[in-house]
Amino acid sequence: ETGVTQTPRHLVMGMTNKKSLKCEQHLGHNAMYWYKQSAKKPLELMFVYNFKEQTENNSVPSRFSPECPNSSHLFLHLHTLQPEDSALYLCASSQPGLAGANEQFFGPGTRLTVL
Amino acid sequence: EDKVVQSPLSLVVHEGDTVTLNCSYEVTNFRSLLWYKQEKKAPTFLFMLTSSGIEKKSGRLSSILDKKELFSILNITATQTGDSAVYLCAVGHDYKLSFGAGTTVTVRA
Numbered sequence: 001e002t003g004v005t006q007t008p009r010h011l012v013m014g015m016t017n018k019k020s021l022k023c024e025q026h027l028g029h030n031a032m033y034w035y036k037q038s039a040k041k042p043l044e045l046m047f048v049y050n051f052k053e054q055t056e057n058n059s060v061p062s063r064f065s066p067e068c069p070n071s072s073h074l075f076l077h078l079h080t081l082q083p084e085d086s087a088l089y090l091c092a093s094s095q096p097g098l099a100g101a102n103e104q105f106f107g108p109g110t111r112l113t114v115l
Numbered sequence: 116e117d118k119v120v121q122s123p124l125s126l127v128v129h130e131g132d133t134v135t136l137n138c139s140y141e142v143t144n145f146r147s148l149l150w151y152k153q154e155k156k157a158p159t160f161l162f163m164l165t166s167s168g169i170e171k172k173s174g175r176l177s178s179i180l181d182k183k184e185l186f187s188i189l190n191i192t193a194t195q196t197g198d199s200a201v202y203l204c205a206v207g208h209d210y211k212l213s214f215g216a217g218t219t220v221t222v223r224a
Contacts, residue, residue, distance in 0.1 A: 002157055043203065043214035106157035
């Protein structure tokens, strides 16, 4: 266990559905991240939050909407997704700072399938 | 364009062998290079390297960074079946962390 939990672990949704992914960290960190991992592709950074403020949006389509209500929780709201959005979505946390300045701890991921 | 390239993409070895994984990069404003191990779950942190020529070791794993030639290597000695995983290289630069595609290591008994 890394101290970062994600729910649900698996999600199947239709293109017209709205769902949310949840991430919670128990490490006292102040930076949280969303990544997308598609088959045979490098991990892609989606969003970065430092002290609840979004500091990076890596050209992610608006059908993905992050929310960080406090330093321990991070959500990814999904709506009108496409089949190519099917992937493993990983959450991570770290001490605050520029990306790569501190070790990141990853959650187990949510395996998302869009039908 | 920023690049993080890992090689080989995959390899198969027998227990007891030594493996060397490579990660080369071309990025602006390099900050750090990180290695992660990913089995069928979350990536787990192995090393973070920021200075050239200083080897970091953890048990049978070691890693070193060459900031002049823009690469890092990860060595695993006396491999065990539990070392089978995808090894990810990531580079912190600008305001991003860019990952390579990973090297899949399979260790056969």
